Amino acid sequence: MDWEKRYARRAERMRASEIRELLKLLDQPDIISFAGGIPDPALFPASAFADAYRDVLGAETAGTALQYSVSEGYAPLRAWIVARMAEIGVPCGIDNILITSGSQQGLDYLGKLFLSPDDTALVTWPTYLGALQAFNSYEPRYDRLNPDGGNMTPAAYRDAAAAAGGSVKFAYLTPDFANPTGETIDRTQREGVLDLAEALDIPVIEDTAYLPLRYDGAAPPSILALDIARTGSIDASRTIFCGSFSKTLAPGLRLGWICAAEPLIRKLVLIKQASDLNTPTINQMVMHRVADAVYATQVPRLVAAYRAKRDAMLAALERHMPAGVSWTRPEGGMFVWVTLPEGFDGAALLARAVESARVAFVPGRAFFADGSGANTIRLNFSMPPVDRIDEGIARLAGVIRDSRP
Amino acid sequence: MDWEKRYARRAERMRASEIRELLKLLDQPDIISFAGGIPDPALFPASAFADAYRDVLGAETAGTALQYSVSEGYAPLRAWIVARMAEIGVPCGIDNILITSGSQQGLDYLGKLFLSPDDTALVTWPTYLGALQAFNSYEPRYDRLNPDGGNMTPAAYRDAAAAAGGSVKFAYLTPDFANPTGETIDRTQREGVLDLAEALDIPVIEDTAYLPLRYDGAAPPSILALDIARTGSIDASRTIFCGSFSKTLAPGLRLGWICAAEPLIRKLVLIKQASDLNTPTINQMVMHRVADAVYATQVPRLVAAYRAKRDAMLAALERHMPAGVSWTRPEGGMFVWVTLPEGFDGAALLARAVESARVAFVPGRAFFADGSGANTIRLNFSMPPVDRIDEGIARLAGVIRDSRP
Known part of the structure; x- marks a missing residue:
């Protein structure tokens, strides 16, 4: 039917997400998978969740837990997040917090709020695939943010955006243990991002999904904390901090948050109302109880387990990879980013690796807004069993050795 | 800051939702509220939910329940919905079903898929406020759908849309016990909607949030069922059926679905991935168990309770309202729609009713895409206690009598 063809353009922009479909096929038991970017379910605090659902569904609170609720989110959970933000150097109040259905939803809402077709979003090369997918719905173009040097001048970014028919709307980055590279930018680089954002008068979207998972080294201040140090208060700041419970407590409840200036949060609350009314009430009440009960012990438990996996992967790469x-060498998070010699193609390598060596990963190209990066691949170390990592990397190294272009 | 001003236009379109903020203020204990459009929490099957969360968080399934999951939704819940769709005359398979975070999210996704700025959406006058809010994010204009006669010619709709700089993208309606009017359109009117949609070659969005809550009379076939009777199969149909668990089992888990042609569902799955990855896994697993266990007894229980409340409201209106x-006189759902004499203003009446009589409702104007309908108000009968309805209507009638313009 003709009406089906009319939405082709917008859907076309979303094709990158089909990589997820590919990855589902790869979760077969005889495959050693470094593909998914998901937490190890053996580490979920399942009994704390069971206790919390039981309590919340008791006579006193069941009616509230199963009912609609306010779009901004459950106040005690927002208050818990305020305390967590204070711990990382961000003084704020609950009116600076919006609960979202995972931090992915926060990215979608920010795209919806800021982007019109042909506007420009600044992102790193590579960047989180899910961010590109969320923003693509609003049909922007991308320009390259280089926190490690090599940014264009503000005027050059502005001119390029105007030539494309829009303007620069925001800069997006994951400063800590980025997906896909695992890399962290230092304090000077963070200040540089803020300098550029000030010159362009744009907000900075700071995606902190992996922030609590630090295995070595000292954490630099968050970009939001640095912004508040410049401007004096969160309500005067331009940084929009996206947080998540998915990597610390569990992703299955789909809970994250945005912490930002109150006028911005008020606009996002309207978007939330229009898009799904509220994040599930019961899950917010449960997450508040679970966070209160186990967050302080759960994070060190994850750090110990994932550090061992990261170390196993780095040791295996050292041992097996050809010249x-x-x-x-990530200080935290879930990913190691591998660059192969020029001429390699990650997608072709994946097909061969799955077929001949039963090992999987994600080809790097999908993470580049311009489709470059063919010779890169992303390896996940959070999900595979620690005692299979060496074997998996040995197999992968064998395929690379046999595939020299 | 300047960057905050740049999103003013889009946020401006969302202002209608501020009515929800107003309504929150009204939920004070001494007020008899006919305002909210929410189910009675005393009727939630809370113990079935408690059992299901306990079971799902058992050792065998906890890892799955707390993990990410596929964007299309939990297959056993989709299979349950397929069986429910068959009961209402819609043969389909699980590939025709997308799980959404409430049917509100389905409306948002359909807006995102179909609407560009200045496109036209056909809606009834009045229509569901939440649909206008969801669609407004994509900056359409509206034209009036008249299922009870008085539609323009297809050419006239097309010309008006073209003159506004876009095209007609879909027709949206709630055929059963509509929010806000409580009215149901008959089979002939449903066929008329399909005729118009065929002539314009547009999809029909059939919002069925209240469908299972029928208190008298026989249900006409769903528009999707009539469409399939014309076209031979759901995959050839143009009707997009939005369903919800919010009014039958509980809204707090935020679970609904879209049932439509498979090519359309595939596009919506990509939108889902980009917007929030997946609806919470645990809630889908729980809703499947609860639906399986209690849906067949829960719906008759709700019907009996809400029928008594509707009857109390209609009797009170008869008893107290001035000429x-x-x-x-709705056959189901949650709302009675009241038309006051010309010259009344529902918003002014609400202010007086709350202050002088401690009774609340929703002024009707927000439900009209063109801002008309000042002399209408919406009364909800699902939420107030049955033994307070007569008193509340008597108070309201008193305010109306004292407020003749």
């Missing part, structure tokens, strides 16, 4: 292959 | 006031 010419390089990789990042 | 010149008219109202609908």
Whole structure:
């Protein structure tokens, strides 16, 4: 039917997400998968969740837990987040917090709020695939943010955006243990991002999904904390902090938050109302109880387990990878980013690796807004069993050795 | 800051939702509120939910329940919905079903898929406020759908849309016990909507949030069922059926679905991935168990309770309302729609009713895409206690009598 063809353009922009479909096929038991970017379910605090659902569904609170609720989110959970933000150097109040259905939803809402077709979003090369997918719905173009040097001048970014028919609307980045690279930018680089944002008068979207998962080294201040140090208060700041419970407590409840200036939060609350009324009430009440009960012990438990997996992966890469292959050494998070010699194609390598060596990963190209990065691949270390990592990397190294272009 | 001003236009379109803020203020204990459009929490099957969360968080399934999951939704819940759709005359398969975070999210996704700025959406006058809010994010204009006669010619709709700089993208309606009017359109009117949609080659969005709550009379076939009777199969149909668990089992889990042609569902799955990855896994697993266990007994229980409340409201209106006031007599759902004599203003009346009589309702104007309908108000009968309805209507009638313009 003709009406089906009319939405082709917008849907076309979303094709990158089909990579997820591919990855589902790869979760077969005989495959060692470094593909998914998901937490190890053996580490979920399942009994704390069971206790919390039981309590919340008791006679006193069941009616509230099963009912509609306010779009901004459950106040005690927002208050818990305020305390967590204070711990990382961000003084704020509950009116600076919107609960979202995962931080992915926060990215979608920010795209909806800021982007019109042909506007420009600044992102790193590579960047989180899910951010590109969320923003793509609003049909922007991308320009390259280089926190490690090499940014264009503000005027050059502005001119390029105007030539494309829009303006620069925001800068988006994951400063800590980025997906996909695992890399962290330092304090000077963070200040540089704020300098650029000030010059362009744009907000900065700081995606902190992996922030609590630090295995070594000292954490630099968050970009939002640095912004508040410049401007004096969160309500005067331009940084929009996206947080998540998915990597610390559990992703299955779909809970994250945005912490930002109150006028901005008020606009996002209207978007939330229009898009799904509220994040599930019961899950917010449960997450508040679980966070209160186990967050302080759960994070060190995850850090110990994932650090061992990261160390196993770095040791295996050192042991097995042929010359010419390089990789990042992340201080936290879930990913190692591998650069192969020029001429390699990650997608072709994946097909061969799955077929001949039963090992999987994500080809890097999908993470580049311009489709470059063919010779890169992303390896996840949070999900595979620690005692399978060496074997998986050995197999992958074998396929790379046999596939020299 | 300047960057905050740039999103003013889009946020401006969302202002209608501020009515929800107003309504929150009204939920004070001494007020008899006919304002909210929400189910009676005393009727939630809370113990079935408690059992299901306990079971799902058992050792065998906890890891799955707390993990990310596929964007299209939990397959056993989709299979349950397929069986429910068959009961109402819609043969389909699980690939025709997308799980959404409430049917509100379905409306948002359909707006995102179909609408560009200045496109036209056909809606009834009045229509569901939440649909206008969801669609407004995508900056359409509206034209009036008249299922009870008085539609323009297809060419006239097309010309008006073209003159506004876009095209007609869909027709949206709630055929059963509509929010806000409580009215149901008959089979002939449903066929008329399909005729118009065929002539314009547009999809029909059939919002069925209240469908299971029928208190008298026989249900006409759903528009999707009539469409399938014309076209031979759901995959050839143009009707997009939005369903909800919010009014039958509980809204707090935020669970609804879209049932439509498979090519359309595939596009919506991509939108879902980009917007929030998946509806909370645990809630879908729980809703499947609860639906399986209690849906068949829960719906008759709700019907009996809400029928008594509707009857109490209609009897009270008959008893207390002055001449010149008219109202609908809904066969189901949650709302009675009251038309006051010309010259009344629902918003002014609400302010007086709250202050002088401690009774609340929703002024009707917000439900009209063109801002008309000042002399209408919406009364909800699902939420107030049955033994307070007569007193509340008597108070309201008193305010109306004292407020003749």
